[in-house]
Amino acid sequence: MRLLYLEIKRMLKVKRIRIVLILAVCLSIMLAYLPVTFESVSYTEETGNIVELKGIEAVRYKKNLQKDIAGVVTDQKVRMAVEECQKVFHEYGVRDYYELPDEIYVKRILPVIPLVRGVREVFANPSTGMAPNILEIDAAEIEDYYARCEEWVASLMEIEQKDNPAAQDFAVRTYHNVEKPYQYYPGTSRNAMDYQILLALGILILCTMISTPVFSSDYQTGANDIFRTTKKGGIYYGNIKIAAGILVCSGVYLACMALYLIISNGLFGWECTKTSVQIVYSIVNLPDFNIGELQLAVMFGGLLSVWATMGITLYFSSISRNTVVSLSLGFVLCILPLFVYVIIPDKVGLWMNCILPSGGVCLQTSYLFQLIDFQFLNIGGLSVWVPYAMAAFAIVEIPLFLVVTIRCYLNYKVS
Numbered sequence: 001m002r003l004l005y006l007e008i009k010r011m012l013k014v015k016r017i018r019i020v021l022i023l024a025v026c027l028s029i030m031l032a033y034l035p036v037t038f039e040s041v042s043y044t045e046e047t048g049n050i051v052e053l054k055g056i057e058a059v060r061y062k063k064n065l066q067k068d069i070a071g072v073v074t075d076q077k078v079r080m081a082v083e084e085c086q087k088v089f090h091e092y093g094v095r096d097y098y099e100l101p102d103e104i105y106v107k108r109i110l111p112v113i114p115l116v117r118g119v120r121e122v123f124a125n126p127s128t129g130m131a132p133n134i135l136e137i138d139a140a141e142i143e144d145y146y147a148r149c150e151e152w153v154a155s156l157m158e159i160e161q162k163d164n165p166a167a168q169d170f171a172v173r174t175y176h177n178v179e180k181p182y183q184y185y186p187g188t189s190r191n192a193m194d195y196q197i198l199l200a201l202g203i204l205i206l207c208t209m210i211s212t213p214v215f216s217s218d219y220q221t222g223a224n225d226i227f228r229t230t231k232k233g234g235i236y237y238g239n240i241k242i243a244a245g246i247l248v249c250s251g252v253y254l255a256c257m258a259l260y261l262i263i264s265n266g267l268f269g270w271e272c273t274k275t276s277v278q279i280v281y282s283i284v285n286l287p288d289f290n291i292g293e294l295q296l297a298v299m300f301g302g303l304l305s306v307w308a309t310m311g312i313t314l315y316f317s318s319i320s321r322n323t324v325v326s327l328s329l330g331f332v333l334c335i336l337p338l339f340v341y342v343i344i345p346d347k348v349g350l351w352m353n354c355i356l357p358s359g360g361v362c363l364q365t366s367y368l369f370q371l372i373d374f375q376f377l378n379i380g381g382l383s384v385w386v387p388y389a390m391a392a393f394a395i396v397e398i399p400l401f402l403v404v405t406i407r408c409y410l411n412y413k414v415s
Contacts, residue, residue, distance in 0.1 A: 003237075007244040011210070020206050021252060027206075028256040031199045032263035035191035041110070044103040059187055059268060065111045066186035073115060073182040073279065079142040081112035082119055085134050095133055114184055118283025122148045126155035146180045153284040160374045167376040167383035171286060174385075178288045182276035187269045188291055190280055196260060196295065197368050200302040200361040201334070203256050204309060207249040208330035211310050214245045215317040215409060216326045224412075238409040242402060246310055253306050257299045265292075281372040286385070294371065301360050301367035301387070304394040308357030309333060311401025318408040337362035350375060354389045357397055 011017055039058040044050055053061050069077055088108050094100055097109060119142065120131040141148070153175045154168070161167035218224035230237070265273055273292030278285045289297060313330035320326040337359040340352045353359040354377060360367050367387055376383040384392075 063186040081115040219321040305360030
C-alpha cells in the first residue's frame with residue numbers, strides 16, 4: 001500500500017497532471033453553469049412593457065408559473081392541462097403553440113405544458129405512431145391516462161421491434177414496473193442532462209492524458225530500466241502503476257461529476273431531481289428513475305466506460321516507447337464512437353458502439369441516450385436492452401484489458 005501511495009503522490013506532482021486536474025475542475029464548473037444561461041422567458045406587464053428574463057431569473061419565473069402542477073401527476077391534472085390548451089387554441093383559432101401570441105403562451109400554456117407533452121405521444125396512432133393534434137384528443141379519455149400509457153408502450157414496441165417478441169415482452173414488463181403516477185417539479189432541464197454527458201466525455205479525454213504516459217514515459221526516459229532492477233520491479237510494480245493510474249482517473253471523474261451535479265442541481269433546484277424521467281423525455285421510458293437517479297445511473301455507467309477505456313489506453317502505454325503515439329491512440333479511441341454513430345449502418349454501428357469502451361460517454365451513443373431509447377441487441381430469439389449490453393461489455397473488458405496490459409509490460413522487459 002505504501003508503494004501505491006508513493007506512486008499516486010508521484011503522479012500528482014507531475015506538472016502535466018496538475019494542469020489536467022485544473023482543466024477538469026474548470027470544465028466541470030463551466031458546463032454546470034452553461035445550461036442555466038439557455039433559459040429565457042419574456043412576458044408583457046400590465047403597463048405594456050415587455051420584460052425579458054434570462055438565466056436563474058427565468059428559471060425562478062417558470063417555477064412560479066408551474067407551481068400549481070408540482071407534485072404527483074394525476075389523471076385529473078393531465079386532463080385539466082389538456083383542456084386548458086384546447087380552450088386557448090379554440091379562443092385564438094390556432095392549431096399549434098407557435099401560432100399563439102407570446103404573452104398568451106407564457107401566461108396560459110407554459111404553466112401546464114410539462115403535463116401536455118406526453119399526451120400526444122400516448123394518443124398516437126398505434127399502427128403508424130403518428131401523434132394527433134392536441135385538439136383531436138378527447139379529454140374524457142385521459143381519465144385512464146396511465147392505462148393508455150401501458151397500451152402505448154406495447155404498440156410502440158410492435159412498431160420499433162416488430163420482429164423481436166422478446167424485446168417487446170421485456171419492454172412491456174419493464175414499463176409495467178415503473179412507479180406511477182409520475183411526479184413533476186418545475187425547473188427540470190434536459191440541457192443539464194446533456195451537458196453531464198458532455199462533461200463525461202471531456203473528463204474521459206483528460207483522463208486519457210493522465211493514463212497514456214504511465215508506462216510510455218518510463219520507457220522513454222529510461223526510468224523503467226532502473227525500476228526493473230529493484231526487488232518489486234516486475235509484475236508487482238506493474239500492478240501498482242496500473243492501480244495508481246486507475247485510482248487517479250477514477251478520483252478525477254467522480255470528483256468532477258459530483259461538482260457538476262452539486263452546482264447544476266443547486267442552480268435549477270434540488271427538488272427537480274424528484275421529477276420522473278418519463279415527464280422529461282418519452283412518456284413511456286423504461287427506467288424506473290427520477291431525474292436524480294438518472295443522473296447517478298449516467299455517472300456510474302460513465303465510470304464503467306472510463307475504467308474500460310483506461311484499460312485500453314494503459315495497454316497502448318505498455319507497448320509504446322513514444323508517449324505521443326500512445327496519447328494519439330487513446331484520443332482516437334475516446335472519440336471513435338462518434339464516427340461509428342455517423343458512418344456505420346444502424347445495426348452494425350449499434351453493436352460496435354456497445355463494444356467500444358468509450359461508447360458509454362460519447363454523446364448520442366451514451367448511457368443517457370440509450371436509457372431513454374428503445375434499442376435492443378437481437379441475437380436469434382434473445383434480445384438485450386442496449387444499456388445492459390453496454391454495461392456487460394464494459395465489465396468484461398475491464399479485467400481483460402488490464403490482464404493484457406500487465407502481460408505486455410512484462411514482455412517488454414524481455415525485449
